[in-house]
Amino acid sequence: MAKGSYPWYHRPGELQPPVEVGVPPLDDELEGVLDDTAGVHPGVDMIRDGIRLLALDALTADQTQTILSTIAGNGTDLLAAFGLLVQRLTNADSNPALDGLDAETAKQVELCGERFAYELAEFAPRDHTGEAAALIDRS
Numbered sequence: 001m002a003k004g005s006y007p008w009y010h011r012p013g014e015l016q017p018p019v020e021v022g023v024p025p026l027d028d029e030l031e032g033v034l035d036d037t038a039g040v041h042p043g044v045d046m047i048r049d050g051i052r053l054l055a056l057d058a059l060t061a062d063q064t065q066t067i068l069s070t071i072a073g074n075g076t077d078l079l080a081a082f083g084l085l086v087q088r089l090t091n092a093d094s095n096p097a098l099d100g101l102d103a104e105t106a107k108q109v110e111l112c113g114e115r116f117a118y119e120l121a122e123f124a125p126r127d128h129t130g131e132a133a134a135l136i137d138r139s
Helices: 028-036 042-056 061-072 078-089 103-123 126-138
Strands: none
C-alpha cells in the first residue's frame, strides 16, 4: 500500500455498529479494556473500533467461524500480525523512535520484541479457536 494512504486521523466510534436486536451489549471486562486503551494512537483506536464492531455486530455462524480463524487460527492470523508488529516496534532498524537508545539497550529492546513474537507464535492457544470454529461448523 502506498505511503500516506491511511488517514492521519481517526474518529473513534466511526465503526460503531447500529444497535442490533438480540446482540447483548459489551461485558464490563471487554468494555473496560477498550476504554483503557483509548486515545493512545489513531491506529490503536482503529483496532479498538474493529474489536467493538466484531463484538456487537449480528454475525452469522459462518462469519463467526471465519473471524475466529482470522483472529487466532493457524499462524497466519491477527495474533501473528500483533507479534510481528511488536517485533517491528522494538527494532531500532524499523522504528526510528529508538535511534536515541545506546547500542546495548537497543539490542535488549529488540530481543524483548523477538521473544514476544516467538512465544506468541509458538505458545498461543490457537487450538481453542480452531476447535470452536469446527464445532460451529458441525452444527
